Amino acid sequence: MSVGIDIVKIHRIEDILDKKRDSFLNKIFTTEEKQYIKEKKYSPQTIAGLFSAKESISKAIGTGIGKVSFKDIEISHDKFGKPIVIINEKVKSFGISKIDLTITHEIDYAVSFAKVNFKINDNIIEIPEELKGLLTKRNPESHKGDYGKVLIIGGSRGMTGSVTLSSKSAMRTGSGLVYTMVPEYLETIMSIKLTEEIVKIAKDNGKGYFIKKSLEEILNNTKDKDVLAIGPGMGTFEDNIYLLREIIKNINIPLVIDADGLNSLSTDIDILKNKKNSIVITPHLGEMARLLDKSIKEIENNRVYYAKHISNKYNIVTVLKGSNTIVSYKDEIYINNSGNPGMAKAGSGDVLTGIIISLIGQGLEPFNAAKLAVYIHGLAGDFARDKKGEHSMIASDIVDSIGDAINFLLTNKKFSSKLN
Known part of the structure; x- marks a missing residue:
C-alpha cells in the first residue's frame, strides 16, 4: 500500500480560470469531469479538489504527473457524491488493485488523500x-x-x-x-x-x-x-x-x-x-x-x-x-x-x-x-x-x-x- 497527499490553493485556481479557463479544463480533465464541473457552475473549490486528487493519486502510485498524465486518472462520483477513481490500462499496468480517495475543502485550500493498494502474488479478493x-x-x-x-x-x-x-x-x-x-x-x-x-x-x-x-x-x-x-x-x-x-x-x-x-x-x-x-x-x-x-x-x-x-x-x-x-x-x-x-x-x-x-x-x-x-x-x-x-x-x-x-x-x- 502507498499513500499520497496533495494540497491546492483555491485562489490559484481562480486566477487560472480568469485567464485561460477552457484551455486549462481541456488539458486537465476528461469529458465526464468537465460535465461534473459544469454542473457545479465551474466552482473553483470543485476544480481545486479534482486537480488535487489527480496529484495525490499520482504521488501514491509513485510516478507523479509525468509518466502518468492528468487524463489517465478520472474522478467520478457515486449517487451520494463520494469520489470514485477510474484509471486506464496504462495506470493499471503499475499493478494497482484498488484506490481509495478522500477530498476535503476549507476556505483557502482543497486537500486530497489517496491510498493505493498494489497487487501481490496471493491477491485476496473480497465481495463489494x-x-x-x-x-x-x-x-x-x-x-x-x-x-x-x-x-x-x-x-x-x-x-x-x-x-x-x-x-x-x-x-x-x-x-x-x-x-x-x-x-x-x-x-x-x-x-x-x-x-x-x-x-x-x-x-x-x-x-x-x-x-x-x-x-x-x-x-x-x-x-x-x-x-x-x-x-x-x-x-x-x-x-x-x-x-x-x-x-x-x-x-x-x-x-x-x-x-x-x-x-x-x-x-x-x-x-x-x-x-x-x-x-x-x-x-x-x-x-x-x-x-x-x-x-x-x-x-x-x-x-x-x-x-x-x-x-x-x-x-x-x-x-x-x-x-x-x-x-x-x-x-x-x-x-x-x-x-x-x-x-x-x-x-x-x-x-x-x-x-x-x-x-x-x-x-x-x-x-x-x-x-x-x-x-x-x-x-x-x-x-x-x-x-x-x-x-x-x-x-x-x-x-x-x-x-x-x-x-x-x-x-x-x-x-x-x-x-x-
Missing part, C-alpha cells in the same frame, strides 16, 4: 459491499418454476456457438427453465448441443436465419417468460432490424440486447423510446461507438460519460464491457473489479448475457442483476484463469467456473487467487 446479499441461498421447498423462465433468441447458420454459450451460462447461473429459440434450420444441431435447455424454433423458410415471418412464433414464446435476451449469433441480416423493432414494441418483460441485436439497434436506436419494459444493453467499445456514432477512441477516453449518457437518454441499463466493465442506470454507476485479460476471447460476452438474464429471471431488478452478473462473470473468469491460464482459457471454461463464483458469493469467504 453493494453486491452482498443480492444472491441468497435457495429455499429447500422450492421448485424449478421459482427460479425463472428465460428465453434466448439467437443463432444463424454457422453461428450456433454464441447462443449455446448464453443458454448454458443461464442454466449454470441458476435459471429453472431456459428456452433457446433458433431458426428452424438449426433445430437438429441445437438439440444436440443443448441437453438441459429447451430448444424452440421459428420458421425460416430454410434460410438458416430469422425472417420477418418468424415474428409471430417469437412473440408467442415470450408470453409466459420472465425475461428475454436477443442477439447472440443472429448475424447481421436485414430482417433482424424489423424483428427487434417489433419485439421492443410488443413485449412487457425485461429485455437484454447483445451482440448482433446491438448491430440492429445501431441502425435506429430511437426505437428504444417505444419500449414498455426494462431494457439492458451490453455493448463493447466498438458496439457503443456504432450506437452513438462516435469513434472508438472517443468512447474509450470517456467511458463513464457515455455509459451514463445513453442510460439517461433512453432510461435503460447500460453494461459497457471491457476491463473494469461499467454498469450504469440513471445517475448510478458500478465499476467492476473482477476479471482478467484471459477473458478477451470469443464468446465471453455471450456468457455474460446468459448470467444477466438468469439473475433477472430469478427476481433481481435489472440494474442489480447487471452489477452482480458482471462481478460473477469476472470472478468465474478468475477461477477459469487459475485452472487453465490466461492464454489457454476459453469462454466455455468461464461457464464451467460460474458455480465456483456463485459458491464464493454465497459462502462469503475470501478467495485467494493464484495468479495476478
Whole structure:
C-alpha cells in the first residue's frame, strides 16, 4: 500500500480560470469531469479538489504527473457524491488493485488523500459491499418454476456457438427453465448441443436465419417468460432490424440486447423510446461507438460519460464491457473489479448475457442483476484463469467456473487467487 497527499490553493485556481479557463479544463480533465464541473457552475473549490486528487493519486502510485498524465486518472462520483477513481490500462499496468480517495475543502485550500493498494502474488479478493446479499441461498421447498423462465433468441447458420454459450451460462447461473429459440434450420444441431435447455424454433423458410415471418412464433414464446435476451449469433441480416423493432414494441418483460441485436439497434436506436419494459444493453467499445456514432477512441477516453449518457437518454441499463466493465442506470454507476485479460476471447460476452438474464429471471431488478452478473462473470473468469491460464482459457471454461463464483458469493469467504 502507498499513500499520497496533495494540497491546492483555491485562489490559484481562480486566477487560472480568469485567464485561460477552457484551455486549462481541456488539458486537465476528461469529458465526464468537465460535465461534473459544469454542473457545479465551474466552482473553483470543485476544480481545486479534482486537480488535487489527480496529484495525490499520482504521488501514491509513485510516478507523479509525468509518466502518468492528468487524463489517465478520472474522478467520478457515486449517487451520494463520494469520489470514485477510474484509471486506464496504462495506470493499471503499475499493478494497482484498488484506490481509495478522500477530498476535503476549507476556505483557502482543497486537500486530497489517496491510498493505493498494489497487487501481490496471493491477491485476496473480497465481495463489494453493494453486491452482498443480492444472491441468497435457495429455499429447500422450492421448485424449478421459482427460479425463472428465460428465453434466448439467437443463432444463424454457422453461428450456433454464441447462443449455446448464453443458454448454458443461464442454466449454470441458476435459471429453472431456459428456452433457446433458433431458426428452424438449426433445430437438429441445437438439440444436440443443448441437453438441459429447451430448444424452440421459428420458421425460416430454410434460410438458416430469422425472417420477418418468424415474428409471430417469437412473440408467442415470450408470453409466459420472465425475461428475454436477443442477439447472440443472429448475424447481421436485414430482417433482424424489423424483428427487434417489433419485439421492443410488443413485449412487457425485461429485455437484454447483445451482440448482433446491438448491430440492429445501431441502425435506429430511437426505437428504444417505444419500449414498455426494462431494457439492458451490453455493448463493447466498438458496439457503443456504432450506437452513438462516435469513434472508438472517443468512447474509450470517456467511458463513464457515455455509459451514463445513453442510460439517461433512453432510461435503460447500460453494461459497457471491457476491463473494469461499467454498469450504469440513471445517475448510478458500478465499476467492476473482477476479471482478467484471459477473458478477451470469443464468446465471453455471450456468457455474460446468459448470467444477466438468469439473475433477472430469478427476481433481481435489472440494474442489480447487471452489477452482480458482471462481478460473477469476472470472478468465474478468475477461477477459469487459475485452472487453465490466461492464454489457454476459453469462454466455455468461464461457464464451467460460474458455480465456483456463485459458491464464493454465497459462502462469503475470501478467495485467494493464484495468479495476478
